Amino acid sequence: MQKAIIDLKYRGKKYSVLMEDGGDLQLAIYSRIFHPAAAYCPTSYFIIREGNLYTTCADAFRTGHVLRQDEDYAHTYSGLLNRMSTTIRFRRAELKNGIIEVGEGRSTEELDIFKNDENDFILPPKSGGCKSSSVYNDYVTFIDTE
Numbered sequence: 001m002q003k004a005i006i007d008l009k010y011r012g013k014k015y016s017v018l019m020e021d022g023g024d025l026q027l028a029i030y031s032r033i034f035h036p037a038a039a040y041c042p043t044s045y046f047i048i049r050e051g052n053l054y055t056t057c058a059d060a061f062r063t064g065h066v067l068r069q070d071e072d073y074a075h076t077y078s079g080l081l082n083r084m085s086t087t088i089r090f091r092r093a094e095l096k097n098g099i100i101e102v103g104e105g106r107s108t109e110e111l112d113i114f115k116n117d118e119n120d121f122i123l124p125p126k127s128g129g130c131k132s133s134s135v136y137n138d139y140v141t142f143i144d145t146e
Contacts, residue, residue, distance in 0.1 A: 003041040004060050005030045011049040019045065019054050019067045025084060025122075028077040040074040087122045103131040 007027060009015055018024045027043040035041040042060030046053045053064030056073040068076065090113070094101065101111060107129055108114040114123060114131075125132040 002060065003034060004057075005034060005041060005043040006053070007043070007045050009045055009047050011047060015045040015047065016052075016054040016065065016067065019056055022068065022071075022076055022080065024056075025080055028080045028084075031073075031077055032081060040077045042073065083120060083122050086120050090116065090121065104133050105130055 005027065007015075007030070015024075019027075024043070024045075027045070028040075031040040031043050042055065042057035044053050044055035044057070044061055044064065053061060055061045055064050055066055056068045056071070056076065058066040058069060094112070099112075101113065103111050103113075103124070108126055108131060111131055113121065114126075116123065124134070127133075
């Protein structure tokens with residue numbers, strides 16, 4: 001019996017873009033969790049409002065929009081999860097040394113994460129030569145405070 005993951009989303013073009021760019025980390029994690037060791041199961045996003053299914057697994061889904069057809073999704077997921085693990089180890093090492101990188105409004109040259117190879121690490125997005133601000137950055141509260 002073949003397992004497959006279909007992640008239902010109410011709306012959003014961003015999910016197909018994530019898949020197209022190889023940044024669908026959520027599906028990579030789901031695929032790895034819900035399949036036996038050392039394997040991955042096929043995944044997709046189904047956008048309810050559009051009625052569209054987006055996948056990278058043409059052999060598992062007969063209909064829908066197949067993205068990254070020239071890549072093996074298991075290899076892509078493996079690479080993405082390895083980058084995530086490497087990034088987590090890097091950040092934990094920083095925290096162990098008392099380093100917390102806020103990075104709001106700082107040039108990318110000043111931030112250690114951008115000295116790493118993006119083939120091995122998940123780098124935050126850049127905007128105008130600076131790390132993009134994130135709505136999830138709790139440390140913003142403490143900037144310029146005593």
